[in-house]
Amino acid sequence: MSEKTELPLDLMPIVSTTMADQVEERLREYITNKAFKPGDAIPKEIELAEALGVSRNVVREALSRLRMLGMIETKKRRGMVLAQPDILSGMERMLHPHILGIDTRKQIFEFRLVLEVGQASLLFARKTEEGIQKLEGIVQREALVQTTEEKVECEIAFHSALYEMAGNETIKRFQAMLMPVFEYVVEYETEHQFHAVGSVTHQDLVDILKHGTAADFASGMLKHLEPHTILLT
Amino acid sequence: MSEKTELPLDLMPIVSTTMADQVEERLREYITNKAFKPGDAIPKEIELAEALGVSRNVVREALSRLRMLGMIETKKRRGMVLAQPDILSGMERMLHPHILGIDTRKQIFEFRLVLEVGQASLLFARKTEEGIQKLEGIVQREALVQTTEEKVECEIAFHSALYEMAGNETIKRFQAMLMPVFEYVVEYETEHQFHAVGSVTHQDLVDILKHGTAADFASGMLKHLEPHTILLT
C-alpha cells in the first residue's frame, strides 16, 4: 500500500475493460478469423462460457451486443448462427438527434448535401424512362400546390425518387437515417423565412437527366442546393 | 392445457421480441424523451429493474448494448451517466468486410464514389492555400514515382488530403471506415490490369480547385473517377 503516492509518471491508462468487453472482442475475432459463412452455427452459450472461463452471464452480455448489431441470430433450441449483418440497421440505433452535439448535426447536414450531389454518377448509370416520368409527375404537381406543407412534401418526394432511381439501397437507407437529423435544418430555414430556390429548379434537373450528362447533373444539383450552403462556414 | 388447439384466427404476429430488446427500447425512449443532457445521471440498475418489472440481468443486457454504442458510461460507484455518443465509433464495429455480402460491398464502393464527387461543395467553401499546396506536392511526387505501390500510395494521399480539406470530420471518418471494404475493389482492378486514368487527372483537379467552381470540380471528379464506374451495372 501507499504505492499510489509519487510516481512522476503519467502513463496510467489501465484500460479498465470489463469482461463483457473482452468477450465481445474475442467473439468478433473468433467469427472473423474462422472465416465463417453466414448461416454457420456458433457454439452454445455454456460452451463459450466454459471455453472463455467466464460466467454465462458475461457471455450473454457480449452476445446480446452482437445480436443487436445483427451479426448473429438465435433460435430457441437450434442455437446461434452467424447472420448477414446489414450495416445500416446497426447504425440506425444511434441516430437520435437529441443527444447529438450541434456540430455533429451540422456535419450530418453537410453529409446529406454531399450525397445528393455525388449521386449523379449513379443516376446516369441507372436512369429509366419510368423513373423520369415519375419525377416529371412530381414537378407538375409541385407547380400547382399552394401550401408550404405541400411544397415540402413535393420536395421530399422529388429527392426520394432520385434516391430510388440511383438504385443503391445502402445509400438510400443511409440517407433515410439522416433525415430526422436533417429536419432540424429545415426547421431552421423555415424559421428564417428561408425559401430561396437555387438557380436550378427541379424541372431543370429533370431536363438534365433527360438530355445532359452526369457531370451536368452534379453541377446542376449543386446549384440547386446552393441556397442551403450558406450554412456552411 | 390444450388451449393452443383450434383458433381459426390468423393474427399471430407476436413479435417475439425478447425482454432485453424491449428494455433497450424503453431506455432509449426514457433517455430521449426526458431530454437528458450528456452528463446526467441514470437510475441504478436495481431501480430500473424494479421499475420495469424485470430482472436485473435483463436490464444489464440492455445497458450493455447502450454502453457499447457509447450512449452511456458507467463508473463503479457513481452509477451511470448519459454520454455524448459519437455516431461513427458505433458504426465501425460492424464493418468487417468478411461477413458482408458481395452486393453490399459493391454498394459501399459506390457510396465512396458518391462521397468523392459530392464533396465538391464543401471543398470550395473551405479550400485553403496550404491545402492546395499540399495537393500540388502530392501531384509532383506522383509524377516521379515508378512502382505501382508508390502510385497507389500517392492516390490515397491525394484523396485523403481532399477529405482533410473538406473539413467534415464525420464524412472523413465515415470514408475511413469504408476503406477496408473499398480495398476489395482495388484488388479487383489491379487483378484485371485496370489502370486506366480518367480524362481528368489529379493535376486537373488541383487546377479546378484553384481557378474553377464547385460545379466544375464535381464534374471533374466524376470524370476522374469515370474508369471505375464501369463496375456499375
Added chain:
DNA sequence: TGTTTTTATATGTAGTACATAAGCTCATTA
C-alpha cells in the same frame, strides 16, 4: 408412409450471493 406425441435441449428470465472499486465520513496527526 405420414401424422401426432413425447422428449431433449439451448436460449430466456429470475433471483441470490459475493467481489471490487470508488466515493464518503471521520478520526488522527503534523
Added chain:
DNA sequence: TAATGAGCTTATGTACTACATATAAAAACA
C-alpha cells in the same frame, strides 16, 4: 487547520443456480 488515511457504504461487475419456454429431433402411432 488541513492533509492523511482507515474504515464504511454503495453501485456495478461477476458467478452460480433454478426454472420457463420454445422447438428440433426422436419416438409413437395410425
